[in-house]
Amino acid sequence: MTLQQISSFAAGEWIAPGSGARTIASAITGEPIATAGNDALDVQAMLDFARNTGGPALRRMTFHERAKMLKALAQALGTRKQALYDLSFNTGATQSDHLIDIDGGIGTMFVFASKGRREMPDGHVYLDGDVEQLSRNGTFLGQHVCTPLQGVAVHINAFNFPVWGMLEKLAPTLLAGVPAIVKPATNSCYVTELAVKIMLDSGLLPVGALQLVSGGLGDMLDRLSCQDVVSFTGSADTALKLRQNPVILQNSVRFVAEQDSLNASILGPGAEPDTPEFDLFVKEVAREMTTKAGQKCTAIRRIIAPQARVEAVIEALSVRLAKTVIGDPRLETTRMGALVSNGQKADVLAKAEIIGQEAERVFGSPDTFHVQGADGSKGAFVPPMLFHCADPDGAQRVHDTEAFGPVSTIMGYRDLDHAIAIANRGQGSLVTSLITHDPGTARQVVLGAGAYHGRIYINNRDSMKESTGHGSPLPHMVHGGPGRAGGGEEMGGVRGVKHYMQRTAVQGSPEMLATIGEKWVPGAAEIQGPAHPFTRKFGELAIGETLHTAPRTVTMDDIEHFAHFTGDTFYAHMDEDAAKRNPFFPGRVAHGYLLLSFAAGLFVEPNEGPVLANTGLDGLRFMKPVSAGDSIKVRLTVKKKTRRTDEYGEVRWHVTLTNQDDELVAEYELLTMNAY
Numbered sequence: 001m002t003l004q005q006i007s008s009f010a011a012g013e014w015i016a017p018g019s020g021a022r023t024i025a026s027a028i029t030g031e032p033i034a035t036a037g038n039d040a041l042d043v044q045a046m047l048d049f050a051r052n053t054g055g056p057a058l059r060r061m062t063f064h065e066r067a068k069m070l071k072a073l074a075q076a077l078g079t080r081k082q083a084l085y086d087l088s089f090n091t092g093a094t095q096s097d098h099l100i101d102i103d104g105g106i107g108t109m110f111v112f113a114s115k116g117r118r119e120m121p122d123g124h125v126y127l128d129g130d131v132e133q134l135s136r137n138g139t140f141l142g143q144h145v146c147t148p149l150q151g152v153a154v155h156i157n158a159f160n161f162p163v164w165g166m167l168e169k170l171a172p173t174l175l176a177g178v179p180a181i182v183k184p185a186t187n188s189c190y191v192t193e194l195a196v197k198i199m200l201d202s203g204l205l206p207v208g209a210l211q212l213v214s215g216g217l218g219d220m221l222d223r224l225s226c227q228d229v230v231s232f233t234g235s236a237d238t239a240l241k242l243r244q245n246p247v248i249l250q251n252s253v254r255f256v257a258e259q260d261s262l263n264a265s266i267l268g269p270g271a272e273p274d275t276p277e278f279d280l281f282v283k284e285v286a287r288e289m290t291t292k293a294g295q296k297c298t299a300i301r302r303i304i305a306p307q308a309r310v311e312a313v314i315e316a317l318s319v320r321l322a323k324t325v326i327g328d329p330r331l332e333t334t335r336m337g338a339l340v341s342n343g344q345k346a347d348v349l350a351k352a353e354i355i356g357q358e359a360e361r362v363f364g365s366p367d368t369f370h371v372q373g374a375d376g377s378k379g380a381f382v383p384p385m386l387f388h389c390a391d392p393d394g395a396q397r398v399h400d401t402e403a404f405g406p407v408s409t410i411m412g413y414r415d416l417d418h419a420i421a422i423a424n425r426g427q428g429s430l431v432t433s434l435i436t437h438d439p440g441t442a443r444q445v446v447l448g449a450g451a452y453h454g455r456i457y458i459n460n461r462d463s464m465k466e467s468t469g470h471g472s473p474l475p476h477m478v479h480g481g482p483g484r485a486g487g488g489e490e491m492g493g494v495r496g497v498k499h500y501m502q503r504t505a506v507q508g509s510p511e512m513l514a515t516i517g518e519k520w521v522p523g524a525a526e527i528q529g530p531a532h533p534f535t536r537k538f539g540e541l542a543i544g545e546t547l548h549t550a551p552r553t554v555t556m557d558d559i560e561h562f563a564h565f566t567g568d569t570f571y572a573h574m575d576e577d578a579a580k581r582n583p584f585f586p587g588r589v590a591h592g593y594l595l596l597s598f599a600a601g602l603f604v605e606p607n608e609g610p611v612l613a614n615t616g617l618d619g620l621r622f623m624k625p626v627s628a629g630d631s632i633k634v635r636l637t638v639k640k641k642t643r644r645t646d647e648y649g650e651v652r653w654h655v656t657l658t659n660q661d662d663e664l665v666a667e668y669e670l671l672t673m674n675a676y
């Protein structure tokens with residue numbers, strides 16, 4: 001049988017395996033299927049290619065252009081899903097596992113594409129937070145800005161998710177404007193190689209934006225600089241070894257690690273066996289144990305249940321686990337496939353033995369289980385195994401030994417504080433779940449366990465139909481955890497993009513900050529446009545373009561009319577004596593909403609024109625009351641422009657209302673959609 005040659009993509013060329021190549025075996029048959037790796041790979045040329053060609057090209061694009069590219073890449077991958085599924089069976093994964101890895105990876109890319117368009121500017125600088133007032137008169141301000149690192153992101157991935165593992169790191173990296181060198185785990189790199197080919201063949205990526213190392217990285221990490229990032233997923237041992245690299249330490253190379261953790265799931269104290277929460281708990285635990293044959297960084301390794309329910313949980317879990325059909329993942333009736341390799345099988349069995357020193361195996365035996373459609377002695381099959389630890393306080397290994405397979409340990413707790421203490425014994429995890437219908441229990445767990453867990457997933461009868469599952473890291477939410485989980489953080493929407501950018505505190509005058517951030521700042525120059533700004537198209541409007549309106553006097557008749565017309569007869573507008581008793585008002589005052597309406601009446605240009613719609617109003621503040629006889633005027637300034645489609649874009653206007661003494665009465669940001 002000819003072995004598939006898994007290539008690397010280095011400095012613009014596909015490089016076939018060479019000396020030092022490793023053989024990769026099928027998880028199902030144990031037979032060799034491919035080779036990967038080449039000691040002669042020129043890693044310096046790869047770094048140079050990324051830094052000198054890929055990086056500048058990506059940085060020339062705006063966040064929105066890169067977000068659109070991500071969307072198109074996800075679409076390109078989507079059209080070739082079946083080819084990725086077909087290859088992926090050899091890793092031992094079932095069709096439902098593929099949905100997590102392949103569809104999940106593509107979905108993650110879509111989310112980053114959408115967040116990039118909605119939450120990041122159509123420019124080159126990301127503004128982190130608001131302007132800080134650093135001076136009394138506002139002539140010296142501060143603003144945190146993020147710009148892309150000028151190096152390369154080296155992604156070292158685990159074997160369990162050859163597609164999602166790559167895409168969940170790649171999407172935020174490319175969105176940030178940083179090129180990536182992806183190094184998948186060798187055991188499943190043939191699936192990653194195809195996904196990389198699809199993306200490169202699409203022609204959507206700038207040259208140098210994406211390279212692939214199939215096999216070893218050589219001495220690439222010894223050549224990294226302060227502009228590079230290493231993002232690692234895998235074992236704690238490898239993470240420890242790599243983060244100690246003297247060059248990484250010396251150059252303060254960012255090192256993001258996500259590693260094995262002893263995730264837990266807690267059954268709340270009130271969940272009796274006949275409640276929806278009890279059934280839900282059993283279902284989630286069984287699913288987490290068997291999905292991807294337990295090879296998930298988020299899988300539930302420790303099951304924490306009220307002491308009095310332990311027996312019932314073991315019984316219900318055993319019934320469920322007994323229905324797990326193990327076998328060839330290509331068969332539709334198979335519920336759990338194989339581990340990725342016989343090496344992993346040996347490792348999982350060895351770790352299960354260690355756990356067995358402190359816990360009794362109450363379900364599943366590696367010596368007697370049925371494998372359908374495959375030879376159980378050749379493929380990397382193991383059955384689900386449930387252990388019971390009767391003394392979680394005295395035990396140690398159940399809290400620090402990760403058997404990276406369908407292996408989990410149940411332990412009982414006395415009260416909620418004890419449950420929290422057991423969960424925290426893992427010394428840092430990616431996720432802990434809590435199944436409870438009691439909000440007070442949820443609050444106590446978050447306060448007691450939050451510091452030890454990167455994510456806390458709470459589920460019950462109200463959310464179970466739509467909940468996403470204990471084990472699913474979502475692109476919107478951070479994925480990572482303290483301590484044993486690696487101390488890193490990935491995804492979490494724009495938070496994840498910032499790992500690939502430098503945050504810089506910029507200080508200067510309003511004019512400087514406005515130009516740098518492409519966003520008008522109070523105090524920066526106002527531009528007098530050639531015509532009313534509502535008559536000007538999106539592309540014509542300049543940042544800072546300002547309209548000053550004529551004043552309008554507010555009368556008592558206006559207040560009366562507005563009150564009766566709208567029904568807002570709140571005493572501060574209607575009752576002089578009552579309003580006076582209120583410390584905020586001098587007497588009857590105009591409604592804030594009346595002032596907003598008058599403001600609109602002052603600044604709009606009524607004729608049909610490029611302003612298509614008023615889509616919102618942000619940050620409204622009323623600073624000073626307006627009484628009958630006062631007059632108000634409006635200043636309307638183009639603060640920011642965001643392209644939305646080829647036909648229209650969003651204009652954010654800074655609006656201030658001032659009175660006859662030029663005192664600020666109200667301030668807000670108005671959003672309109674404007675035609676090109």
Ligand code: NDP
Pocket residue numbers: 156157158159160183184185186187215216217233234235236237238239242258259260261296297298344347402403404
């Ligand atoms: P490893 O930590 O051995 O490998 C993870 C990645 O690091 C792989 O891409 C691997 O490449 C690479 N790597 C290993 N050594 C080096 C090195 N010296 N320089 C550069 N890269 C290196 O984990 P495995 O994938 O082998 O899994 C082993 C264990 O890790 C599992 O049993 C499990 O306990 C844990 N694990 C945890 C995961 C999590 O997300 N929490 C995910 C996967 C595994 P290569 O494959 O070529 O060796």
